[in-house]
Amino acid sequence: MTPIHTLHILNKAPEHPRSVACMGALMPGDALLLTENAVLALAAQCSTLAGIRVYALAPDVAARGLGQCTGEAALVDYPAMVDLTAQAQNVISW
Amino acid sequence: MSTLIVIDQPPYGTWAGREALDMAFSLAAFDQPVALLFTGAGVNWLRKLQETSEVEQKSVEKNLSAAPIFGVEAMYADAAACVRYRLTLEDMVAGVVMSESSSDLLNQYKHTAFAG
Amino acid sequence: MAAIQLQNYTLVITGAPYSSQAPQTALSFARSAIAAGHTLDRVFLYGDGVHLASAFSAPPSDETSWPAEWAIFLKDNDIPGVACVASALRRGLVNESEQKRYELPASNLLEPFVIAGLGEWVEGTMASSRVIYFHAGG
Numbered sequence: 001m002t003p004i005h006t007l008h009i010l011n012k013a014p015e016h017p018r019s020v021a022c023m024g025a026l027m028p029g030d031a032l033l034l035t036e037n038a039v040l041a042l043a044a045q046c047s048t049l050a051g052i053r054v055y056a057l058a059p060d061v062a063a064r065g066l067g068q069c070t071g072e073a074a075l076v077d078y079p080a081m082v083d084l085t086a087q088a089q090n091v092i093s094w
Numbered sequence: 095m096s097t098l099i100v101i102d103q104p105p106y107g108t109w110a111g112r113e114a115l116d117m118a119f120s121l122a123a124f125d126q127p128v129a130l131l132f133t134g135a136g137v138n139w140l141r142k143l144q145e146t147s148e149v150e151q152k153s154v155e156k157n158l159s160a161a162p163i164f165g166v167e168a169m170y171a172d173a174a175a176c177v178r179y180r181l182t183l184e185d186m187v188a189g190v191v192m193s194e195s196s197s198d199l200l201n202q203y204k205h206t207a208f209a210g
Numbered sequence: 211m212a213a214i215q216l217q218n219y220t221l222v223i224t225g226a227p228y229s230s231q232a233p234q235t236a237l238s239f240a241r242s243a244i245a246a247g248h249t250l251d252r253v254f255l256y257g258d259g260v261h262l263a264s265a266f267s268a269p270p271s272d273e274t275s276w277p278a279e280w281a282i283f284l285k286d287n288d289i290p291g292v293a294c295v296a297s298a299l300r301r302g303l304v305n306e307s308e309q310k311r312y313e314l315p316a317s318n319l320l321e322p323f324v325i326a327g328l329g330e331w332v333e334g335t336m337a338s339s340r341v342i343y344f345h346a347g348g
Contacts, residue, residue, distance in 0.1 A: 017102065018348075079242040085217075095335065109257070
C-alpha cells in the first residue's frame with residue numbers, strides 16, 4: 001500500500017461548508033475517512049475522486065442504514081481508523 | 095513543528111473563532127511556529143472598522159492586530175472567500191496575505207487545526 | 211499489511227456530549243489505540259468539549275454516561291484528562307479552587323479530569339507524534 005500523505009477525517013454532512021472545503025483540499029496521495037454524519041455522502045450522488053482513497057467508518061454507516069450503498073468506499077472499524085492515523089504522515093480533522 | 099490554525103467561522107455569533115485565536119497565541123507564547131488561515135465566512139474577521147459596542151462583545155479586530163506582536167508568523171486569507179464577501183486587501187486589517195490555493199497552504203504545515 | 215509504527219497520541223475533544231458524537235467517537239478511537247499498543251499522552255478538552263468533564267451530567271439510565279465512561283477509561287489507563295480553564299470557566303465547569311476563587315455555589319469537575327491552561331495542549335502537540343481532533347459534527 002502506498003503511504004498516505006494526508007488523512008482527512010470528515011465528520012460533517014455533505015452540505016456543511018466544511019465538507020465542501022474538505023473536498024476542495026484533497027490532493028492526489030491523500031485519503032478521506034468519512035465518520036459520523038459525513039457517511040451520508042455515501043447515500044448522496046457524489047462524484048468519485050480521482051487518486052483519493054475513500055474510507056467510511058463502519059459503525060456510523062451501519063447506524064444510518066447505509067450498509068448496502070457503500071460504493072467505492074472501503075469500510076473500516078475503529079482499530080482500522082487508528083491504523084490509518086498511524087500510517088498517514090499528516091492528519092486533518094475537518 | 096509548524097501549525098496552521100484555520101478560522102472558518104464568522105467573528106460574531108459564535109465563539110469557535112475566538113478560541114482558535116487563543117490556540118494560535120498559546121503556540122506563539124511557547125515559541126512554536128504558527129500561522130492563521132481565514133477561509134469561508136471566517137474572512138469576515140479581517141474586515142476593518144468593526145464597531146461592536148452595541149453587541150457587547152470585544153472587537154476581534156483589536157485581538158487580531160495583536161497577532162504579529164504575539165509572534166503569529168502569518169495571517170492568510172483565502173482569496174476565493176474574499177471575493178465572495180467582497181473583501182480586498184484595502185478593506186482588511188494590516189498584514190494579511192492572500193492565499194490563492196488553501197490546499198497548497200495546508201500541505202505546507204505539519205499540523206492543521208480548527209478550534210471546533 | 212506492513213507493521214504499523216507505534217505512535218504517541220494527544221486527543222483533543224471540542225464537541226460536547228449529547229450535542230455531538232465527538233466524545234463517543236473519541237472514546238472508541240482511544241480504546242482501539244490503546245489495544246493496538248499505541249500510547250495516549252493526554253486528552254485535552256477544549257471549547258464545548260469541556261462539558262465532558264462535568265460531574266453534574268445525569269443522562270437517563272438507559273443512555274450511556276459519556277463523562278462516566280471517559281472517567282473510567284482515563285483512570286484505568288492512567289491517562290491525563292485536561293479541561294481548558296478558559297473554556298471551562300466560561301461554560302460553568304469549575305474545580306474546588308476555582309469555586310473558591312470566584313465564590314461560586316458548587317464545584318463540578320469530574321475526577322480524574324483536571325483544569326489547566328492551553329499550555330497543556332501546546333505541550334501535547336510537542337510531546338506527541340499524532341494530534342487528533344474530535345469536533346462537533348453537523
